[in-house]
Amino acid sequence: MATQSSRSAARAMLSPTVILLLIWMIVPLAMTIWFSLQRYNLLYPDRTGFNDFGNYTRFVLSPAFGGAVVNTLILVIGVLVITVVLGILIALLIDQPIWGQGIVRILVISPFFIMPPVAALIWKNMFMNPTNGLFAEAAKVIGLSPYDFLGQAPLTSIILIVAWQWLPFATLILLTALQSLSSEELEAAEMDGANALKRFWYIMLPHLARAITVVVLIQTIFLLGIFGEILVTTNGGPGTSSTTLPYLIYKEALLDFDVGTAAAGGVVAVILANIVAFFLMRAIGKNLDA
Amino acid sequence: MGKITLSQVRKSFGEVDVIPGIDLSIEDGEFVVFVGPSGCGKSTLLRLIAGLEDTTSGKIDIDGRDATLLPPAQRGLAMVFQSYALYPHMTVRKNIAFPLKMAGMSAAEQEAKVQHAAKILNLTNYLDRRPGQLSGGQRQRVAIGRAIVREPAAFLFDEPLSNLDAALRVTMRQEISELHQSLKTTMIYVTHDQVEAMTMADKIVVLNAGRVEQVGSPLDLYHSPRNLFVAGFIGSPKMNLITGPEAARHTCTTLGVRPEHIRVGDGPWQGVVGLSEHLGSDSFIKVEVDGIGTINVRAGGEIDVRHGDRIRLAPDMDKLHRFDAEGLALK
Amino acid sequence: MARHVTTQRRAINTAAAWTVALILFFPILWTVLTSFKPEAQAVASPPIFLGFDWTLQNYVDVNEQREYFRYFVNSIIIALGSTALGLALAVPAAWSMAFVPGRKTKDLLMWMLSTKMMPAVGVLVPIYLLFKTLGLLDTRIGLVIVLTLMNLPIIVWMLYTYFKEIPGEILEAARMDGASLKAEILHVLTPMAVPGIASTVLLNIILAWNEAFWTINLTVTDAAPLTKFISGFSSPQGLFYAKLSAASTMAIAPILIMGWFSQKQLVRGLTFGAVK
Numbered sequence: 001m002a003t004q005s006s007r008s009a010a011r012a013m014l015s016p017t018v019i020l021l022l023i024w025m026i027v028p029l030a031m032t033i034w035f036s037l038q039r040y041n042l043l044y045p046d047r048t049g050f051n052d053f054g055n056y057t058r059f060v061l062s063p064a065f066g067g068a069v070v071n072t073l074i075l076v077i078g079v080l081v082i083t084v085v086l087g088i089l090i091a092l093l094i095d096q097p098i099w100g101q102g103i104v105r106i107l108v109i110s111p112f113f114i115m116p117p118v119a120a121l122i123w124k125n126m127f128m129n130p131t132n133g134l135f136a137e138a139a140k141v142i143g144l145s146p147y148d149f150l151g152q153a154p155l156t157s158i159i160l161i162v163a164w165q166w167l168p169f170a171t172l173i174l175l176t177a178l179q180s181l182s183s184e185e186l187e188a189a190e191m192d193g194a195n196a197l198k199r200f201w202y203i204m205l206p207h208l209a210r211a212i213t214v215v216v217l218i219q220t221i222f223l224l225g226i227f228g229e230i231l232v233t234t235n236g237g238p239g240t241s242s243t244t245l246p247y248l249i250y251k252e253a254l255l256d257f258d259v260g261t262a263a264a265g266g267v268v269a270v271i272l273a274n275i276v277a278f279f280l281m282r283a284i285g286k287n288l289d290a
Numbered sequence: 291m292g293k294i295t296l297s298q299v300r301k302s303f304g305e306v307d308v309i310p311g312i313d314l315s316i317e318d319g320e321f322v323v324f325v326g327p328s329g330c331g332k333s334t335l336l337r338l339i340a341g342l343e344d345t346t347s348g349k350i351d352i353d354g355r356d357a358t359l360l361p362p363a364q365r366g367l368a369m370v371f372q373s374y375a376l377y378p379h380m381t382v383r384k385n386i387a388f389p390l391k392m393a394g395m396s397a398a399e400q401e402a403k404v405q406h407a408a409k410i411l412n413l414t415n416y417l418d419r420r421p422g423q424l425s426g427g428q429r430q431r432v433a434i435g436r437a438i439v440r441e442p443a444a445f446l447f448d449e450p451l452s453n454l455d456a457a458l459r460v461t462m463r464q465e466i467s468e469l470h471q472s473l474k475t476t477m478i479y480v481t482h483d484q485v486e487a488m489t490m491a492d493k494i495v496v497l498n499a500g501r502v503e504q505v506g507s508p509l510d511l512y513h514s515p516r517n518l519f520v521a522g523f524i525g526s527p528k529m530n531l532i533t534g535p536e537a538a539r540h541t542c543t544t545l546g547v548r549p550e551h552i553r554v555g556d557g558p559w560q561g562v563v564g565l566s567e568h569l570g571s572d573s574f575i576k577v578e579v580d581g582i583g584t585i586n587v588r589a590g591g592e593i594d595v596r597h598g599d600r601i602r603l604a605p606d607m608d609k610l611h612r613f614d615a616e617g618l619a620l621k
Numbered sequence: 622m623a624r625h626v627t628t629q630r631r632a633i634n635t636a637a638a639w640t641v642a643l644i645l646f647f648p649i650l651w652t653v654l655t656s657f658k659p660e661a662q663a664v665a666s667p668p669i670f671l672g673f674d675w676t677l678q679n680y681v682d683v684n685e686q687r688e689y690f691r692y693f694v695n696s697i698i699i700a701l702g703s704t705a706l707g708l709a710l711a712v713p714a715a716w717s718m719a720f721v722p723g724r725k726t727k728d729l730l731m732w733m734l735s736t737k738m739m740p741a742v743g744v745l746v747p748i749y750l751l752f753k754t755l756g757l758l759d760t761r762i763g764l765v766i767v768l769t770l771m772n773l774p775i776i777v778w779m780l781y782t783y784f785k786e787i788p789g790e791i792l793e794a795a796r797m798d799g800a801s802l803k804a805e806i807l808h809v810l811t812p813m814a815v816p817g818i819a820s821t822v823l824l825n826i827i828l829a830w831n832e833a834f835w836t837i838n839l840t841v842t843d844a845a846p847l848t849k850f851i852s853g854f855s856s857p858q859g860l861f862y863a864k865l866s867a868a869s870t871m872a873i874a875p876i877l878i879m880g881w882f883s884q885k886q887l888v889r890g891l892t893f894g895a896v897k
Contacts, residue, residue: 013713266743
């Protein structure tokens with residue numbers, strides 16, 4: 001409902017953003033696609049020319065590829081599950097009347113402000129390090145031998161680090177949603193004989209559905225690109241056990257200097273990301289309309 | 291001056307014709323009420339006049355000037371919205387002064403006009419408050435104040451009283467009427483409440499499904515509704531509409547009798563009293579009349595009838611309304 | 622849900638909440654504490670919590686190794702610059718989508734978000750080459766542009782969900798009152814949306830401050846922000862926990878303190894339409 005003039009004003013005001021994002025998307029993508037079809041290795045500058053889909057077959061058929069896709073999914077889903085479940089529990093806890101709620105809130109939100117390289121470095125060196133880390137010290141105290149987190153369970157350790165960074169975000173959004181639930185609704189359920197667990201399941205959880213959707217959407221956007229944490233902590237290893245798709249591409253481009261294959265990997269990653277995006281957006285678009 | 295003429299104004303949203311084509315003339319200084327059930331297009335019509343929507347085709351003249359393509363700000367009209375649409379971050383003073391500020395008026399002039407409007411509307415003591423600190427009626431007055439200071443060619447009201455409680459609605463209704471008396475500016479007022487229409491209007495435009503059903507003074511519409519829709523819409527309680535043999539006896543398809551035009555006592559109709567509501571001043575009685583059906587009667591307050599009583603009714607033969615098969619009134 | 626509970630119940634809840642909060646906060650606390658330890662005590666076994674010889678030497682050492690202030694200034698410029706530019710683009714765009722929605726508005730929004738799902742690594746080489754060609758490598762303006770584009774979809778979305786809560790009638794009233802589009806946005810919409818805009822600004826500053834892919838890969842020294850500063854401490858170099866902690870503390874302190882003080886404003890608008 002608007003006039004022609006406000007519609008054209010809207011178009012005019014929307015277009016800079018749309019055009020810039022379009023350029024931001026299309027130009028690098030087109031260049032990547034171009035590179036992906038070329039022989040382009042910084043170590044062998046004399047080998048050039050069109051390579052058809054050679055780079056793609058090389059990338060997709062490389063033994064690391066399948067594992068990298070799986071690792072990426074495990075990382076994203078693992079972090080999502082941890083942050084949503086713990087986020088709900090912590091939100092429920094903070095929402096109770098407690099002393100010092102303001103300070104608790106500040107403490108809980110803090111990890112969100114920490115830049116990823118710092119988080120990765122702190123966790124890697126001061127907590128997960130098998131000789132000097134705090135976890136190793138704690139193990140010694142209770143008489144266990146220290147566990148090499150990043151060596152033995154690299155992906156799980158990375159998931160823990162990333163989940164620590166994103167837990168505050170999930171908690172805050174879920175808490176805000178929880179606080180918007182009218183107490184009358186809960187009281188009515190209580191009058192109807194629903195116990196605490198049933199009230200949570202039938203009243204609170206459906207009320208949180210929107211917030212959970214938003215948390216999943218935003219976090220997925222950021223988690224799909226997780227890279228720095230892996231670079232700092234495990235370098236994708238040991239072997240390829242913590243190599244995700246972004247890291248695999250990085251390895252091709254900057255460690256093997258094979259720009260062509262890295263570009264093919266980039267295109268593959270873009271395609272996979274778009275598949276994820278498509279399903280996610282469809283599920284979420286529906287939920288956000290309601 | 292505020293003469294507004296619509297010629298063949300049409301509005302469609304996509305495939306849907308919300309207003310299939312309206313001709314209407316509003317004289318300078320007139321209080322015109324657009325009334326109709328929800329979804330009849332009355333608000334859309336108002337927004338077309340305001341310039342908040344484009345006309346699909348047709349022409350809108352304001353004071354002889356073609357305003358069809360003018361943006362809202364240049365039409366010289368002021369609007370009072372249903373939700374008041376006050377600026378919550380501004381004080382009452384700034385709210386009222388906003389249109390003046392937009393017009394580039396000097397601060398001193400703004401203040402003088404704000405003071406004047408505040409005096410008219412009894413808002414002088416509230417000028418430094420924010421809308422959030424005001425009651426519903428006060429907010430309404432601020433919205434009107436914001437409209438007054440512009441000295442518009444016409445005021446547009448979009449269901450301005452529907453968010454107020456019943457008592458306040460009556461008061462505000464009178465205030466708006468008095469304002470019209472003193473300003474003598476054209477006012478166009480949209481409502482779904484036919485009581486507001488009857489009490490305030492110089493001229494009522496009854497709308498139904500985007501069409502003008504009838505235009506006339508309140509009493510015109512009351513005394514001679516042009517068709518069944520207007521007959522059923524204007525008047526409270528609603529007119530009784532009788533079909534079947536009783537209508538046939540009066541050589542029409544539908545016979546209309548207003549509840550207040552039926553006397554309890556000796557008469558041709560006989561029936562059993564159903565629900566009866568005694569208000570003191572009036573009594574509303576539902577009577578199950580033999581061979582006709584349920585008839586609503588508005589009788590005097592003193593009448594003593596009870597559920598199940600058998601009574602006789604006498605319709606006022608001079609005030610019957612007869613309608614043909616198309617629903618149009620027969621002379 | 623302000624329900625009355627017994628003092629005992631409240632005490633239990635308080636203890637539980639504080640325990641969780643302290644666990645989550647502990648890594649930060651530990652880092653800050655370690656930054657004040659002599660290197661030898663930083664790796665002491667068993668660990669020393671407070672009874673160490675407090676020193677500022679690590680900060681001095683770190684600053685000698687890498688000139689902190691330069692990185693700090695770059696971080697500030699990049700965070701504020703990309704936020705300002707992003708806001709200038711996003712406010713009009715969000716106005717359009719919130720108040721003149723079309724059938725495709727939702728799809729457009731989702732498309733904008735999906736541009737963020739592109740793995741940055743995948744387009745690093747082309748962007749690097751583009752930047753090299755355009756002379757934007759290791760420049761602040763280059764980083765401002767990239768971070769603006771990175772965060773633009775998030776800013777648009779946040780503002781959009783916030784603007785949608787503002788009744789359109791108020792903007793129409795402004796239009797009737799003779800406000801131009803510019804006046805409508807500047808004098809009516811923006812002041813009404815202050816909480817949402819504040820929250821958006823804060824989130825964007827945090828995201829820009831902490832962005833660690835483009836800022837590290839597209840800079841060398843001139844435009845390098847604190848993410849680059851800290852990445853210089855990523856490889857072990859003898860005893861380095863205390864220095865690492867000092868560098869980390871210096872990198873996170875500004876944003877952490879800003880975050881603490883503006884926590885309420887940040888959280889208020891941080892709903893992304895999750896709460897109806």
